[in-house]
Amino acid sequence: xxxxxxxxxxxxxxxxxxxxxxxxxxxxxxxxxxxxxxxxxxxxxxxxxxxxxxxxxxxxxxxxxxxxxxxxxxxxxxxxxxxxxxxxxxxxxxxxxxxxxxxxxxxxxxxxxxxxxxxxxxxxxxxxxxxxxxxxxxxxxxxxxxxxxxxxxxxxxxxxxxxxxxxxxxxxxxxxxxxxxxxxxxxxxxxxxxxxxxxxxxxxxxxxxxxxxxxxxxxxxxxxxxxxxxxxxxxxxxxxxxxxxxxxxxxxxxxxxxxxxxxxxxxxxxxxxxxxxxxxxxxxxxxxxxxxxxxxxxxxxxxxxxxxxxxxxxxxxxxxxxxxxxxxxxxxxxxxxxxxx
Numbered sequence: 001x002x003x004x005x006x007x008x009x010x011x012x013x014x015x016x017x018x019x020x021x022x023x024x025x026x027x028x029x030x031x032x033x034x035x036x037x038x039x040x041x042x043x044x045x046x047x048x049x050x051x052x053x054x055x056x057x058x059x060x061x062x063x064x065x066x067x068x069x070x071x072x073x074x075x076x077x078x079x080x081x082x083x084x085x086x087x088x089x090x091x092x093x094x095x096x097x098x099x100x101x102x103x104x105x106x107x108x109x110x111x112x113x114x115x116x117x118x119x120x121x122x123x124x125x126x127x128x129x130x131x132x133x134x135x136x137x138x139x140x141x142x143x144x145x146x147x148x149x150x151x152x153x154x155x156x157x158x159x160x161x162x163x164x165x166x167x168x169x170x171x172x173x174x175x176x177x178x179x180x181x182x183x184x185x186x187x188x189x190x191x192x193x194x195x196x197x198x199x200x201x202x203x204x205x206x207x208x209x210x211x212x213x214x215x216x217x218x219x220x221x222x223x224x225x226x227x228x229x230x231x232x233x234x235x236x237x238x239x240x241x242x243x244x245x246x247x248x249x250x251x252x253x254x255x256x257x258x259x260x261x262x263x264x265x266x267x268x269x270x271x272x273x274x275x276x277x278x279x280x281x282x283x284x285x286x287x288x289x290x291x292x293x294x295x296x297x298x299x300x301x302x303x304x305x306x307x308x309x310x311x312x313x314x315x316x317x318x319x320x321x322x323x324x325x326x327x328x329x330x331x332x333x334x335x336x337x338x339x340x341x
Contacts, residue, residue: 002068002069003015003016003069004036004038004069004071005069005071006036006071006072006073006075006076007056007058007061007063007070007071007072008056008072008073008076008089008092008093009056009057009058009092009093009094010092010093010094011026011073011075011076011092011093012026013026013027013034013036013073013075015036018033021033026075029074029075029080030080034073034074034075035073035074035080035081036071036072036073036074037071037072037073037074037077037081037082038068038069038070038071039052039053039063039070039071039072040052041065042065043065048087048088051088052072052088052089055088055089055090055092056072056089056092057092057094072089075091075097076089076090076091076092076097077089077090077091078090078091078099211273211274214270214272214273214274214277215272215274215277218272218274218277218280218281218311219277235303235304235305235306236304237304237305237328238298238302238304240259240330240333243258243259243298243299243300244256246298246299246300247299247300248299248300251299255299255334255336257332257333257334258299258334258335258336259329259330259333259334259335260296260297260298260304260305260329260333260335260336261296261297261298261299261335261336261337262294262295262296262305262320262325262335262336262337262341263294263295263337263338264292264293264294264295264316264319264340265292265293265295266283266285266286266290266291266292266312267290267291268286268288268289268290269281269289269290269291270289271288271289272289279313280311280312280313281311281312281313282312282313283312283313284313286312288312289312290312291309291310291311291312292309292310292311292312292314292316292319293306293307293308293309293310293319294306294307294316294319294320294323294325295307296325305325305328307319307323307324307325308323310323316340316341317340317341320341
């Protein structure tokens with residue numbers, strides 16, 4: 001909603017004062033609240049716009065044509081609004097909100113009353129001394145009644161709503177609060193159940209320590225390696241010369257370039273209580289919770305590679321790619337494996 005402020009100099013009327021006309025008596029004109037009239041358009045009526053601005057007499061005031069909130073209040077128009085006879089505002093502070101009367105000049109014609117006085121005989125003329133003396137009376141200034149402006153309540157503000165509307169609003173707020181209270185009660189019950197379970201765990205220290213140990217062991221592959229894996233320095237990757245030197249005769253005849261024979265092996269573990277650890281250690285092949293590792297042996301049966309421990313849900317091929325085994329293979333090496341790879 002656009003708020004209008006009278007642009008006339010010395011006038012402080014504002015559309016926001018309508019709701020408190022008793023405090024601002026200038027907002028009342030002829031028993032009604034003043035209205036605001038926007039400046040004429042530059043495109044539709046430029047001449048009338050110039051006349052309005054010239055009557056306002058504000059130096060350096062050139063309002064933007066695209067702004068439509070520059071307005072004058074009803075106090076500056078003779079009829080309280082612009083009409084065809086009085087389209088230009090003429091009542092301002094510089095003329096005390098009064099219209100000027102045309103002054104008579106030497107060339108002006110006599111008025112009818114003046115002609116009557118001049119044509120009347122001298123005997124019928126009454127002088128000032130012949131008039132009866134009347135005692136001077138004090139000027140009577142009547143009290144200006146305070147007019148309260150009553151406007152139809154608007155729904156834009158809460159203080160204008162009726163009693164029924166307020167009751168409906170309060171009932172709606174009450175229903176919403178009841179729903180929130182029910183949700184809080186449900187959350188409170190759930191919190192109490194969680195606290196009960198936690199108290200039971202804290203009272204049973206052994207079970208708590210077991211859960212923490214299993215959770216820490218199965219949290220990541222690095223943890224599994226740290227607690228259950230074999231250290232790498234015990235297993236050495238032999239060179240080609242040593243493998244050929246100790247290679248059995250059957251391999252020399254049929255598979256002379258064999259460097260290593262690999263396979264993945266699994267072993268069972270106790271099922272963790274943590275659901276995440278259960279899903280990670282579950283093996284579809286064994287249908288149980290397991291740990292898995294990649295094992296490599298030389299043609300004569302010696303261990304040459306053992307990977308870190310991995311959870312049972314990982315595939316053999318994924319362990320082979322991520323365990324660092326491929327980095328040990330050189331050009332021309334043959335690797336034996338089953339079809340699972």
